[in-house]
Every structure is written in C-alpha cells, then in structure tokens.
Amino acid sequence: MSVTILVGAQWGDEGKGKVVHFLSRDADIVARYQGGANAGHTVVANGCTFVLHLLPVGALWPHVICVIGAGVVVDPSALIDEIEQLEKAGFDISGRLFISHQAHLIMPYHKLLDRMAEEKSPREKIGTTGRGIGPAYVDKVARTGIRIVDLLNHDILRAKLRRNIEEKNLVLSRIYETEQLDEDQIIQEYLEFDKRIDPYVKDVSVFLTDAIQEGKKILLEGAQGTLLDIDAGTYPFVTSSNPTAGGALTGLGIGPRCVEQVVGVLKAYTTRVGHGPFPTELPGELGVRLRETGTEYGATTGRPRRCGWFDAVVARYSARVNGVDTWAITKLDVLTGIDPLKVCVTYEDGRRTYRNFPAVPHILEGCRPVYEELPGWSENIQGARRWDALPLNAQNYLRFIEELSGVPVGIISIGPDHDMTIVRDWG
Ligand code: GDP
Ligand code: IMO
Ligand code: MG
Numbered sequence: 509m510s511v512t513i514l515v516g517a518q519w520g521d522e523g524k525g526k527v528v529h530f531l532s533r534d535a536d537i538v539a540r541y542q543g544g545a546n547a548g549h550t551v552v553a554n555g556c557t558f559v560l561h562l563l564p565v566g567a568l569w570p571h572v573i574c575v576i577g578a579g580v581v582v583d584p585s586a587l588i589d590e591i592e593q594l595e596k597a598g599f600d601i602s603g604r605l606f607i608s609h610q611a612h613l614i615m616p617y618h619k620l621l622d623r624m625a626e627e628k629s630p631r632e633k634i635g636t637t638g639r640g641i642g643p644a645y646v647d648k649v650a651r652t653g654i655r656i657v658d659l660l661n662h663d664i665l666r667a668k669l670r671r672n673i674e675e676k677n678l679v680l681s682r683i684y685e686t687e688q689l690d691e692d693q694i695i696q697e698y699l700e701f702d703k704r705i706d707p708y709v710k711d712v713s714v715f716l717t718d719a720i721q722e723g724k725k726i727l728l729e730g731a732q733g734t735l736l737d738i739d740a741g742t743y744p745f746v747t748s749s750n751p752t753a754g755g756a757l758t759g760l761g762i763g764p765r766c767v768e769q770v771v772g773v774l775k776a777y778t779t780r781v782g783h784g785p786f787p788t789e790l791p792g793e794l795g796v797r798l799r800e801t802g803t804e805y806g807a808t809t810g811r812p813r814r815c816g817w818f819d820a821v822v823a824r825y826s827a828r829v830n831g832v833d834t835w836a837i838t839k840l841d842v843l844t845g846i847d848p849l850k851v852c853v854t855y856e857d858g859r860r861t862y863r864n865f866p867a868v869p870h871i872l873e874g875c876r877p878v879y880e881e882l883p884g885w886s887e888n889i890q891g892a893r894r895w896d897a898l899p900l901n902a903q904n905y906l907r908f909i910e911e912l913s914g915v916p917v918g919i920i921s922i923g924p925d926h927d928m929t930i931v932r933d934w935g
Contacts, residue, residue, distance in 0.1 A: 510768060511726045513756045514836075516733030517772035517826035519780040520751075521806070521813060523838030524773050525549030526921055528565040528729045530929050531771070536724040538566025539575035539716065541759030542749035543731035544614060544644070545586040546637040548807025552924040558597070559807050562587050564729050567594060567601055574601065577712050578610035579749065579759020581644040582656065584701035586614075607705065608712035608761070609657040613698075615669075617676040617689055618643040624684040634745055635782030637808050645738075645748035647672070656709055659702040669695055713761025720766045728756040734772075734826040735780075735867075742869055745784025753830040772832035772915070774823055776840045776905075779813040781806045785872035788816035788852045802842040817879065819852045820912035825865035827915045834918035837906060840889065840898075841922045847884030851908060852877035882908060890923040895932055898922075 514531070516522045529551040532538045545561040551568055552558075558568060562582065566572035576582060591601060618640030625642070626633055636642060647653035652672060658665045673691045680686050719726060732751040735741045740752050749755060753770050757763065777798055780786045789795065795815045798804065804813035826832060843849060855862040855875035866872060885899035892898050898906075898920070906917045920930040 510720060510723055511728060511762070511766045512769050512771060513728045513730070513753045513767060514771045514773065515730040515753055515826070515830050515832070516751060517774045517830070517832065517835070518733050518778055518819075518822055519735045519786070520733040521548070521779055521781065521804075522733060522773040522775045523921055524730065525551045525560065525565050526838060526924060526926075527771070527773050527836045527919060528727065529553060529568060530919070530926060532566040532569055532572055532727050534725060535566060535572055535727045537573045537575060537716070537719055537726045538564040539577055539712075539726065539728050539760055540564045540580050540731065541577045541728055541756045542579040542751055543747065544581040544639060544641050545583045546639045546641045546747060546808060547731035549729075549731070550807050550924070553926050556597070561590060561808060563590050563594070563601070563605070566727065566729070567599060567605070570599065573604045573606070575712055575716065575760070576605075576607040576611060577760035578608040579755060580608075581612050581614050581641060581648070582607065583614035583639065584698070584705055586639075588701070588704050602707070605708045606710040606712055606715055607656060607708045609655070609660075609709050610761075611656050612644055612648045612653040613656060613659075614640045614644045615654065615672070616694055617673065617680075618647070620680065620686075620689075621676065624680070624686060628684050632744065633783055639808070642748045656705065659698065659705065660709070662699060665698065666695055669698070716760055716762050720762065728760065730756065734829060735822060740829045740867065742784050742867060742872065745782065745869065769833040770831050771834050771836055771918070772826055772830055773836045773838060774826075774909070775838050776818060776843050777802075778816045778819050778822070779804050781809070781811050781813045785869050786814055786816060787821075787855055787872060787875050787877045788819045789814050790816045794846070797846070798842065802839055817850045817852055817877070818909065819877065820909065821852060821855055821862065821865050823909065823913040823915075824863070825867070827913050832915050835909070835913070835915055836919035836921065837909065837917050838921040840902060840906075840920055841928075843884065843905070844889055845884065845886055847886070848881040849884045849905060850879040850881055851905075851912070853880050853912060854878045890928055892922055893930060895920070895930060898930070
C-alpha cells in the first residue's frame with residue numbers, strides 16, 4: 509500500500525508541480541499517467557525555476573526513478589528537448605527514466621490538425637495548447653495510433669505511418685486546404701527518435717507492480733485537472749484524457765488495491781486557461797490583481813489565465829470523483845491583503861440551488877455563484893512554517909474549505925519555493 513495519487517482538483521495549474529516536488533523528496537518512483545506536453549508543471553528549487561511538460565517532476569531529485577505510462581501521449585521531440593535541457597542543468601536521467609512501450613506517439617500531423625481545428629473549423633473553439641493532444645487521442649481510440657513499441661519494428665512503423673499520412677493528407681487538403689505532409693521526412697525523423705528513446709522503453713506495468721510488491725514509495729503525478737477530464741470535466745471544454753484518479757490506474761497498468769491515498773491539489777482561488785464555463789470568474793480589477801500577484805500566465809503557452817474566487821462546489825465535486833483523502837492547498841499567499849474574501853458555496857440559476865456540480869456547460873452558463881464572505885488577512889504569510897504561524901483568518905479560510913468539501917487540508921503552500929510549505933500537524 510505504497511502508492512499516492514496526486515490529482516489537480518480544478519482546471520489545471522493548481523501548483524501540482526510544486527507539491528509533487530515537495531512530496532517526491534521522500535519517494536522512490538514518480539509516474540505520469542496521462543496527458544502529454546500540454547502540461548506545464550513549474551518547480552522552484554534552490555533559486556532556479558524549472559518547467560516540466562512530459563517528464564515527471566521527480567526527475568529533479570537524483571534518487572527518483574521516473575516513469576511515463578501507457579496513458580501518456582509522447583511527443584518524442586518535446587521529450588528529447590526536455591531530457592537535454594535537464595542534462596544541461598546537471599540532472600542526469602540515464603538509467604532512471606522508463607517509458608511504457610504501450611504509450612502512443614504524437615506525430616507532426618497531430619499538432620497540425622490540432623491547430624487547424626482551432627483556426628479553421630466551424631466548431632466551437634476549445635483554446636487548446638496546440639500540442640496535438642486531442643488528435644493523438646482520437647487516433648488512439650480509433651485504433652490507428654502509433655505506439656512506442658512500433659518504433660522498435662521499422663517495417664511496421666513505415667507501413668502504419670504511410671497509411672496514416674495518406675489519410676491525414678486527404679483531410680488536410682480537402683477540409684483545411686493546407687500544406688501536405690512529407691512522408692519520407694516524417695519516417696526519417698521518427699527512425700532517428702527511435703535511437704534516442706530506445707534505452708528508456710520498458711514494460712511499465714510489470715516494473716511498477718514489482719516495485720509495489722517491494723514496498724517502494726510511488727507517487728502518481730496527474731497532469732491537467734479534474735474539470736478538464738474527458739469524462740468528469742466541463743465537456744467539450746476539456747482535454748482528451750482522464751486526469752482523475754481512475755486514469756492513474758489505467759494509465760499505468762496497475763490495480764486499485766495498491767492505492768494508499770489520493771491527494772487533491774487545490775489553488776486557494778480558481779484559474780482557468782482556454783475557453784469554457786467558469787462560474788466564479790472575476791472579469792474585473794480583482795481578477796487582474798489575482799493574475800498579477802499570482803503570476804497567472806500559462807506555463808506552456810504563456811496565455812493569461814482567467815482568475816476567480818474559490819469554488820467549493822468544484823472542490824466538493826473533485827473530492828467525490830477522485831476519492832480525495834487530503835487537500836494540498838496552494839497559493840494561499842496570493843490572497844494576502846484581499847478583504848473580504850469570497851467563497852462560492854453553491855450555485856443557483858433562478859429556479860434551483862446546486863450543491864453538486866452540474867458538469868454540463870449549458871447549465872453552468874446559467875448558474876450564478878452564491879458567495880459567503882470571510883475576513884481576509886494582511887500579514888505576509890510566506891515565512892510561516894507551521895499551521896499556528898498562519899493568521900487566524902487564514903486558518904479559518906482553510907477550515908471553511910474543509911467544512912464545505914468534507915476533506916481535511918494536509919499541506920499548505922504559501923510560496924513557490926520548495927520550503928514555503930506547511931505540513932499540517934494534526935496533534
Ligand atoms: P501545475 O501545472 O499544477 O504544476 O501548476 P503551474 O506550474 O502551471 O502553475 C502554478 C504556478 O504557481 C507556478 O508558477 C508555481 O511556481 C506557482 N506556485 C505554486 N505554489 C505556489 C504558492 O504556494 N504560492 C505562490 N505564490 N506561487 C506558487
Ligand atoms: P497542467 O498539467 C491548464 C487546457 C487547455 C484547453 C484544454 C484542452 O499544467 O495543469 P489540450 O491542449 O489539452 O487539448 O487543451 O485544456 N489545458 C490546460 N489548462 N493546465 C494544463 O496542464 C492544461 N492542459 C490542457 O488550455 O482549455
Ligand atoms: Mg501548469
């Protein structure tokens with residue numbers, strides 16, 4: 509029972525990178541289970557800032573083994589760039605990175621189709637990261653995807669690529685009236701990638717199951733967030749994978765009995781990047797203040813994040829669909845100086861009150877948040893290292909989140925640095 513699943517409990521960018529880095533100091537293995545290079549997980553360690561997109565954040569601890577599971581869609585060029593960047597910064601990952609042979613590859617046509625769908629399709633825009641995520645998962649589900657294991661057999665790789673490129677070229681020319689893909693160039697490029705990736709390929713399910721039996725401490729690092737989950741999220745304004753706790757098991761090929769706890773990461777307020785409903789959004793001055801104080805700009809695309817009040821309806825929902833045992837609350841310091849603070853406790857649409865999150869955009873669009881006000885605090889809290897060192901009003905804000913969500917707060921992050929973290933002492 510040595511496995512912890514860590515999930516984002518809002519619309520992504522909750523500060524998962526910071527919390528994973530904090531927790532993985534004591535871990536043996538950190539594994540990513542879904543998503544791809546659409547993630548941007550920021551870690552501030554020893555005065556340096558790292559943004560990881562595909563590699564698990566555990567890569568920043570030399571003792572941690574990193575795993576990329578079958579549920580991840582791997583862009584080999586992004587992966588190789590990231591490995592090289594880390595190596596330049598002094599982190600050697602040879603011998604401690606394993607990638608599932610069953611993981612699907614992101615191909616150049618996935619990135620092109622992602623962009624085309626956003627720019628030229630008449631359907632509603634999602635505001636994707638443009639990393640080819642949706643089209644790669646489409647091919648996976650359509651059973652035409654190319655997997656890491658296909659790199660190992662060049663004849664199979666060539667045949668699959670030919671078929672796919674032929675089909676994608678038809679879509680690109682007939683629907684989007686745009687550039688054609690060069691088959692030979694792509695085949696050459698991916699044969700080169702094979703040479704670089706080959707040493708890392710492993711049967712990850714076997715590796716993790718053995719590690720669980722040996723009692724190793726394993727942290728499963730979710731990307732994105734619950735409200736971006738393809739099933740649980742605000743569909744269609746979601747990503748194309750399952751960031752929720754269930755996705756961790758299918759994405760890594762392990763069974764549920766090994767899971768010891770689920771940690772949900774919640775920002776002390778709410779942000780969202782991309783389109784879609786966001787009931788507690790603050791379009792005015794206060795939203796701008798949160799964005800500037802919290803440096804709320806996308807770690808992958810640099811886009812400004814939409815900001816708003818904390819939403820306990822969302823927290824309650826995430827607690828339920830993930831089975832969250834403990835919250836890690838991040839960015840509490842960003843709320844310093846805002847008085848009063850508002851917390852959304854329910855929604856109402858003029859006809860009824862919603863205590864449970866209605867994960868349906870057209871209902872959400874008509875919902876208004878019902879707020880309760882709490883007094884704020886003005887003290888700088890970044891130096892606090894114990895629960896008691898937090899101002900009483902900050903403690904009460906966290907207690908209110910616990911009360912509304914039914915889940916205790918175990919970790920409080922009060923700044924981006926590794927040590928700006930409080931672990932709740934229940935005594
Ligand atoms: P992730 O995708 O969930 O890992 O989150 P991001 O890295 O995209 O965004 C979180 C941002 O908040 C990063 O810039 C972090 O360095 C920063 N951050 C994390 N925790 C805290 C905190 O407690 N306080 C402050 N001020 N910044 C934080
Ligand atoms: P991390 O792991 C925040 C959003 C995009 C868009 C939608 C679909 O850093 O929390 P996609 O490119 O996945 O097809 O885009 O999902 N999105 C994220 N938002 N944080 C992320 O990752 C995200 N990854 C995708 O903005 O609305
Ligand atoms: Mg992020």
